[in-house]
Amino acid sequence: MHNPKTAIKTYSLFGEFQHLPDVIHCETIAERSSLHGWELAPHRHSRLHQILLVERGGGKASLDDATLPLQRHQMVNVPPGHVHAFRFKQGTQGWVVTLADDLLEEICARVGDVRSAIGHAAVIGATSEMRQLMQQIGNEYLGRSHARAMVLKGLATTLLGWLARSLTDAKNTQNTNEEPVLVKRFRALLQTHFAEQWGASDYAQALSVSTTHLSRLTRAATGQSASQLIEARTLREARRYLAYTNLNVATIAYALGYSDPAYFTRVFTRDSGSSPRAFRQQLKAN
DSSP: OOOGGGGOEEOSSTTOOSOOOSSSEEEEHHHHHGGGTTEEEEEEOSSEEEEEEEEEOOEEEEETTEEEEEOTTEEEEEOTTOOEEEEEOTTOEEEEEEEEHHHHHHHHTTSSSHHHHTSSOEEEEOOHHHHHHHHHHHHHHHOOOTTHHHHHHHHHHHHHHHHHHHHHHHHHHTTOOOSOHHHHHHHHHHHHHGGGTOOHHHHHHHTTSOHHHHHHHHHHHHSSOHHHHHHHHHHHHHHHHHHHOOOOHHHHHHHTTOSOHHHHHHHHHHHHSSOHHHHHHHHHHO
C-alpha cells in the first residue's frame, strides 16, 4: 500500500538537493513555481528557513496539516522541517527568501527568544516596511556590489526581527502558549553538549523526562524530533568547520564526537547532498 509519508520530498530548494551555497537565497515566486504549473507539491527543507511574500495575486498554502488562503500583501513563514505546499494563481508576484539554519542560529544568538517566535509555520499580514525590505533583499541579491554578503546578512537580520515581532503579536492576540520551558532547557543543553554526541536519551535523562516525552514536546514546538534537532546542530557545526578552517574531514569528525570518519561522511552526505570534501570545494568555488 502506498505510504503518503514516503512521498514527501526533502529538498534544499524545491527540486534541488544541494545545500544552500550563498549567504541567503532570494528569487521571485514565479521563477520556480511557473516551471511547475504554479503548484509546488508537498515537501520540506530540513536545514532551511523560508519566508515568502505575496505582492500580487494569491492562492493557497498548505502548512503541515492546515490549508490556508493566500492573498496579496501576506507573508508565509516556513521554519525548517515543516511540510509545505503552494498552489498559486497564475501570474502571482512576490519574493521567496531562504536562509540556511547556520545563519539563522548566528543571527538569533543572544537576542532573546526570537528563535522560538519564528519557529512556527504561519501566514501573516506583511507591513509596508516588510514589503519594501523584501524588495531590497531581492535587489541586493541580484547585484554584485562590494560588501554584498554583509548587506544581505543585515537585511535578513532585520527581516527576521520584524517577522518575530509580527508573529509574537499574532500569537499574543490568539492567546497561544510560548515554547515550553523544557524545550528551552533542551536547547541550552544542546548548545553545551552537542559535540559530545549525546543522544536523545541522554538529554531526556538530564531533563528528568522520558525520551518519548521530550521528542513529543520538541516536535510540537519546532516540527522536529529531539534526535533531528541534535543531528542538525552537530552538522551545522561540521559545515562551519568545513567553511572556516583547514581541518581535514577526519579531524572534524573526531572533534564532533564521531568515532568513525567514514560514518560521519555518510551522515553529512545524506544531510547536505554532497560529501564534506565536495561541500568545501563548492564553497571555495563560490
